[in-house]
Amino acid sequence: MTKINCFIPFAEKEQAQKTIDGLKSSALVNKIYLLAGADVQGTVEGCEVIKVNNLNASATMRAIADKADADFVLLYTKYDTLKFAPYAIDRFVQIAQDSQSGMLYADHYNVTDKGADKAPVIDYQYGSLRDDFDFGSVLFFCAQCFKQAVAAMKADYEFAGLYDLRLKLSQHAAITHINEYLYSDVELDTRKSGEKIFDYVDPKNRGRQIEMEQAVTEHLKEIGGYLAPVKADGQPNFRHIEFNQGDFAVEATVMIPVRNRIRTIRDAIKSVLMQKTDFKFNLMVVDNFSTDGTREAIDEFKDDPRMIHIIADYYDMGIGGYWNLAAHHEKAGKFIVQLDSDDMYKDENTLTTMVKAFYEQNVAMVVGTYMMTDFDGNMIAPGIIDHKEWTPENGRNNALRINGLGAPRAFYTPVLREVKLPNTSYGEDYALGLNISRHYQIGRVYTPVYMCRRWDDNSDASLDVVKMNNNNLYKDRIRTWELQARVAMNKKA
Structure with a gap:
């Protein structure tokens, strides 16, 4: 009979008993296995304790592989009560056998003090x-696939062990989403979506x-998607730019896409027009x-000759379409620098700093550093976001992992x-x-030049799960297309 080894986090008997x-x-x-x-003491009758330092560490994955002597491995990743629907475990097994997948995960319910909410996940x-791909808290593995992935792990990570294992497993086996609601557990993170999205860049x-x-x-190297910083002959593996294409009336254009931002658009415009x-x-x-007075507020600045107000009343146009209009406008500058209608430039030197970076670093795109603030410009957590972990050598590979490129963004x-x-x-700017x-x-500016304001009306302040899933699914699709292009390019090289 098919059997499963289960591995669950353990802090105390009361926490794990149910x-x-x-x-x-x-x-x-x-x-x-617990x-x-x-430093945790105690156990539960009929269970075996495995001592680990970090649930996500490489050592933990290896310890699980050593103990896995059944057909499947079930790994639970929360310190709260997990409750399966009737015969849900049987369903995991059935789909695993039918699909021959290496790893499976499922839709579920998140339980809060307000009740239980559906938590669908994406493919x-x-x-x-x-x-930070959301698999939910139950990961169901083919034990042999799990062991194979662990055997392929080369590093000893404190935090990235489970991530490393998942990437290794994906090279040889399918990761399957069961779009059925098979379990419920307690939702530990009840913050709004807008409060979560910057966790990955918290210093x-x-x-x-x-x-x-x-x-x-390492994964990109193994699947042929890695882009090396230098060629085999030692020359930089990036195109050189002379910055002499085209005939531009101005050196730089700041572009603000906007719809119904009456509370913030004046501040954004003023922060541009004050640039020295x-x-x-x-x-x-x-x-x-x-329709909320934003259009009239923009027209208050029409006497400034630097101001260009483009009316783009297209029902089928997103922000990416706004950018394309601006880039192809006859008055577009040699460089175009982004400013969201919610935000502001930090001081009068932002534009100079961003433009100077193009010439100093010979890049086609520059990403700056921003400061998280409240509506009034006071710094809030996580503070200054500078992406210092990015390096010129590896930034474009690491960009496939993260969910955004930073701000402000500027382009040749x-x-x-x-x-x-x-x-x-x-996702238009990410693509x-x-x-x-x-x-x-991609060039970098590591001094703060931009104020990213968080307030209730931000477009990503509080997204429901359906909208969040649609956004994440699209960004994953962008990554898929880009990864396919890079693998194909490497094969031709």
Whole structure:
């Protein structure tokens, strides 16, 4: 009969007992192992304790592989009660056998003090390289596939062990989403979506980020998607730019896409018009169907000759479409610098700093450093976001792992016109950045030049699970297309 080894986090008997009882009620469960920290005392009758330092460490994955002597491995990743629907474990086994998958995960319910909410997850793709991909808390493995993946692990990570294992497993086996609601558990993180999205760049997580970058870089090398910083002859593996293409009336254009931002658009515009430069610049505000007074607020600045108000009333146009309009406008500058309508430039030197970086670093795109603030400009956690873990040598590989490229973003207009952005309002800049980085170096500015304001009306302040899943699915698709392009390019080289 098919059997399962179960591995669950253990802090104390009371915390784990209900989960253990539920697992024991299934005839498919062979053994239950408790993953406990070195200082944790006690056990539960009928279970075996495995001492671990970190649930996500490479050593923990190896310890699980050593104990896995059944057909399947069930790994639970939370310190709360897990409850399966009737015969849900049987369903995991059935799908695992039918699909011959290496790893499975399922839709589920998140239980909070307000009740139980559906928590659907998204399909895994070739380019699903985010280390924070949401599988839910139950990971179900073919034991042999798990062992094979562990055997292929080369590093000893404190934080990236489970991530490394998943990447290794994906090279040889399918990762399958069961779009059925098979279990429920307690939702530990009840923050709004807008409060979660910057966790990956929190400076206190830098050690974790470095490990994750190392793991994904190794994976890219193994599947042929890695882009080396230098060629075989020792020359840089990036296209050189002379910055002499085209005939531009101004050196730089700031582009603000906007729709219904009456509370913030004036601040954004003022932060641009106050810039001090030794070159000519202009401002393009691309306005799409604003109806709350935003359009009239923009017109308050029409007497400034640097101001260009573009009315883009297209029902089928996303922010990427706004960018394409601005890039191909006859008054577009040699460089185009981004500013969201919610945000502001930090001071009068932002534009000069961003433009100077193009020439100093010979890059087609520049990503700056931003500071998280409240509506009034006061710094809030996590503070300054500088992506210092990125390196010029490996930034374009690491970019396939993270969920955003930072801000502000600036582009050499001839390259921007060539590549173009997808006509979407989410992930459009990320897709562009990945495409550009395939051939060109991405420059970095590590001093804060941008204020990213968080407030209730931010477009990503509080997204429901369906919207979040749609966004993440699309970004994974962007990664998939980019990874496919890089693998194909490497094969031709």
